[in-house]
Each structure stands twice: as C-alpha cells, then as structure tokens.
Amino acid sequence: MAIKITEECINCGACEPECPNNAIYEGGVEWAISDGTTVKGSFTLLDGSVVSTDERFEPISVDTYYITPNKCTECQGFHEEPQCAAVCPVDCCVPDEMYTETVEQLMGKKEKLHI
Template structure:
C-alpha cells in the first residue's frame, strides 16, 4: 500500500528529502518517474498505462506536499518503515487505502525504479 499525505500537512518539507524514490513533491510541482530514479525509457504504471519516464506530469496536489503512488514503495528494500511517516511532525503520512500492494509487489516496484 502506498503512503499518502493528508490535508493536515503543514508543508514543513521534512518528508521530501527522506524518500529514497523521490516520490514526494511539494504541492504544485510537476513530477516524473525519472526524478531520483535510474529507470530509462517507458514505465508501466500501476493502472497498466505506459508513460515515458521523463514525461512531466501535473501535480497530484497544489496545496500540500504529495506522494506519487507509482513511485512509492513504503521504503521497502531501503528502510524498516516509511521514512516520510517517521519524520512527519503532524502524522499526516498515512497508508493510502486506494493502493493495496504486497511486500513482494513493493520490492518489485523498487527494483523497476532502481535498475
């Protein structure tokens, strides 16, 4: 299950540098799969669609920091727990029930992002 940032976010930015996949962006900032990863070319998203990893995409949120679910691995393969949640001073980094993934799926995603 990916992590999401709730509307309680105070925009402190503590979470952003902690993400090993560069899946966290400041509100209003465009994102790309290639940001902070080693993947090249085409990338298959969780919904089955394919995008170029360098394609800039509209922000998921404009007002608060956000996490791109297609890049979030809950820090599997890097840390014991999601680092965003461990450093968040207001506990607004929580599991995103819309994205149910097993540990094996999260590790496979990590391997795709970091060839």
C-alpha cells in the same frame, strides 16, 4: 500500499528529502518517474498505462506536499518503516487505501525504479 499525505500537512518539507524513490513533491510541482531514479525508457504505471520515464505529470496536490503512488514503495528494501511517516511532525503520512500492494509488489517496483 502506498503512503499518502493528508490535508493536515503543514508543508514543513521534512518528508521530501527522506524518500529514497523521490516520490514526494512539493504542492504544485509536476512529477516524473525519472526524478531521482535510475530507470530510463518506458515504465508501466499502476493503472497499466505505459509512459516515458521523462514524461511530466500534473501535481496530485497544489496546496500541500504529495506522494505519487507510482513511485512509493513504503521504503521497502531501503528502511524498516516509511521514512516520510517517521519524520512527519503532524503524522499526516498514512497508508493510502486506494493503492493496496504486497511487499513483493513494492519490492518489484523498487527494482524497476532503481536498475
């Protein structure tokens, strides 16, 4: 499943540079599939909608860093554990129960993001 950042976030920013998918954004910043990935054209989001990879989306959080589940792969194929959780000083990077995905699904997402 994807990782989420809880309200305990202290906005230290340690997690953001660690994400190999560029799925972590500062609060209030819009996100796009193409940010930090090599995918071009269209992309199917978790809800099944197909979007342009360059389309900008509203921030998930305005006050704290956030992870977009459409890009989070729990670092599968890159690291043994989610790097955001490994570096978080307050342990606020936790599994997001709303987005349950298998390792195979996470690896498939990784392959789509990094052609």
